[in-house]
Amino acid sequence: xxxxxxxxxxxxxxxxxxxxxxxxxxxxxxxxxxxxxxxxxxxxxxxxxxxxxxxxxxxxxxxxxxxxxxxxxxxxxxxxxxxxxxxxxxxxxxxxxxxxxxxxxxxxxxxxxxxxxxxxxxxxxxxxxxxxxxxxxxxxxxxxxxxxxxxxxxxxxxxxxxxxxxxxxxxxxxxxxxxxxxxx
Numbered sequence: 001x002x003x004x005x006x007x008x009x010x011x012x013x014x015x016x017x018x019x020x021x022x023x024x025x026x027x028x029x030x031x032x033x034x035x036x037x038x039x040x041x042x043x044x045x046x047x048x049x050x051x052x053x054x055x056x057x058x059x060x061x062x063x064x065x066x067x068x069x070x071x072x073x074x075x076x077x078x079x080x081x082x083x084x085x086x087x088x089x090x091x092x093x094x095x096x097x098x099x100x101x102x103x104x105x106x107x108x109x110x111x112x113x114x115x116x117x118x119x120x121x122x123x124x125x126x127x128x129x130x131x132x133x134x135x136x137x138x139x140x141x142x143x144x145x146x147x148x149x150x151x152x153x154x155x156x157x158x159x160x161x162x163x164x165x166x167x168x169x170x171x172x173x174x175x176x177x178x179x180x181x182x183x184x
Contacts, residue, residue: 042080
């Protein structure tokens with residue numbers, strides 16, 4: 001199931017590594033069989049079952065950027081966190097590369113919750129998600145369908161899922177999409 005990923009071993013983030021957390025690379029699969037890569041951040045000297053958060057976004061970005069910084073910051077505050085690359089992006093698998101699929105990318109959040117809820121050091125009743133920028137919409141979609149998600153933050157200017165369906169400012173109609181497809 002899934003493809004073998006080539007994960008970077010050294011610190012490859014655009015932000016400084018915190019001395020307050022432990023970091024490691026992890027992988028998990030979504031229900032479409034795509035292997036997702038994530039950075040795991042755990043508060044140093046953590047004991048017992050921790051509240052957990054999965055973080056993704058901004059749209060088009062990778063976990064070595066904003067989502068990793070958010071995850072590391074939340075780990076400094078006592079949460080076990082993962083920042084993951086969505087399907088088709090960064091170190092995660094999936095073909096073709098660098099595309100978005102609202103259905104699959106919503107499932108990516110649910111797969112991250114699957115991963116977190118199966119860990120011995122996570123309290124499965126205290127799992128949240130953070131969607132940054134265009135991923136805020138994917139986070140909201142996941143929260144609607146996955147009752148294991150107890151808290152959701154959409155740090156976003158717009159709902160990317162809606163933009164994919166209706167265009168920016170809801171200017172795209174079904175008829176307009178069909179017309180554009182026929183012209184190609």
